[in-house]
Amino acid sequence: MDRSWDVIPGDMPGLEWRIPVLRFRGRGGGPSAYLQAALHAEELPGVIAIDALCARLRRAEAVGDIRGDIAIVPWANPIGQQQWLHGSGQGRYDFDSRVNFNRGFPRLDRPDPSLLPGDDAAVTATERLKARLLRLALPCEIVLDLHCDDESPLYLYIPSALWPAMTDLAAAMRADTVLLWDGDGGGAFDDACLGPWLRTGDLAGRAVSTVELRGMADVDAGLAEGDADGLFRFLAGRGVIAGDAGPMPDWSGPAVPLDWVEMIKAPAGGAISFARRPGDRVEAGDLLATILVRPGEEGGGVPVLAPQPGVVLTRRGQRRTRPGDDLMKLACRSPSATARPGPLEP
Numbered sequence: 001m002d003r004s005w006d007v008i009p010g011d012m013p014g015l016e017w018r019i020p021v022l023r024f025r026g027r028g029g030g031p032s033a034y035l036q037a038a039l040h041a042e043e044l045p046g047v048i049a050i051d052a053l054c055a056r057l058r059r060a061e062a063v064g065d066i067r068g069d070i071a072i073v074p075w076a077n078p079i080g081q082q083q084w085l086h087g088s089g090q091g092r093y094d095f096d097s098r099v100n101f102n103r104g105f106p107r108l109d110r111p112d113p114s115l116l117p118g119d120d121a122a123v124t125a126t127e128r129l130k131a132r133l134l135r136l137a138l139p140c141e142i143v144l145d146l147h148c149d150d151e152s153p154l155y156l157y158i159p160s161a162l163w164p165a166m167t168d169l170a171a172a173m174r175a176d177t178v179l180l181w182d183g184d185g186g187g188a189f190d191d192a193c194l195g196p197w198l199r200t201g202d203l204a205g206r207a208v209s210t211v212e213l214r215g216m217a218d219v220d221a222g223l224a225e226g227d228a229d230g231l232f233r234f235l236a237g238r239g240v241i242a243g244d245a246g247p248m249p250d251w252s253g254p255a256v257p258l259d260w261v262e263m264i265k266a267p268a269g270g271a272i273s274f275a276r277r278p279g280d281r282v283e284a285g286d287l288l289a290t291i292l293v294r295p296g297e298e299g300g301g302v303p304v305l306a307p308q309p310g311v312v313l314t315r316r317g318q319r320r321t322r323p324g325d326d327l328m329k330l331a332c333r334s335p336s337a338t339a340r341p342g343p344l345e346p
Helices: 045-062 125-137 167-173 189-200 221-237
Strands: 002-009 016-024 033-037 070-073 142-149 155-159 177-181 207-215 255-257 261-265 270-274 287-292 301-305 310-315 326-332
Touching: 002 125, 016 045, 016 125, 033 045, 033 125, 045 070, 045 142, 045 207, 045 221, 070 125, 125 189, 142 189, 155 167, 155 189, 167 207, 167 221, 189 207, 207 221, 287 326
Parallel strands: 033 070, 033 142, 142 207, 155 177, 177 255
Antiparallel strands: 002 016, 016 070, 155 207, 261 326, 270 287, 287 301, 310 326
């Protein structure tokens, strides 16, 4: 394994940002793969999963089992890592532009990295960082972007154009649910990686996914070992790694289009008292949560009800809310009446 640092010039003289790039050189005969974690800098389950995965890859490398080139960026967002406010890490949105770090990636007409802005382009450091990450990932057949939610089981975002061919990833990771997207991905990293290939029609053997490794607090060595096993099993199944990684588990979970996901909003501001957990099945009209507006007073809570039958996929980690904030995602069996184009969250 080789470790290098990609240097991203900062916005002012004398400043720079660096991302570590771990490379395993393949002996040939396998597809190339790119994995990254912590694009949202406070989301750490992917970081420790990559640490566990690299131990397996080093062992495979020692016996000559790496067939395709593998590039890994375990800390993809040094700018977000540096963002702290009153002792709390704030790595989801760029302090300067207020744009989600997983939005606004360059959208290319063809998979040509030379079209991306270089270090001398008159763009911000955040835009240079996004171009650098895309430059690393775009040539690879397999691209996995490791994230997590607030509170959730393991689930995947997979492009509809690559489904059901990517059922192997859902099986390898033992995913609870797959969310299928197409159309405008809002300039997210996975959208930027797939779009140029989609426009050329060259999708053979491609795999692109945002992998949501449960919740923010699920930074656990045991979970990381299991996630590393799943990632290794998937890469072996795709021929990036030689040898037998063990039998692929069966997978029969739901694959739900994005417009079948109900984004449950807070009707009022206050304290959230959840009535349901991720994984719970609900019927239309079931109580999901109560927003306590006037605690201790009769009628001081505002109920939040399920708009249709479904399964609680996620819920927010913070227990204080403002009106209109996202509370939950429900994976349902029919379209949401409030669905809108683009990503589920800004």
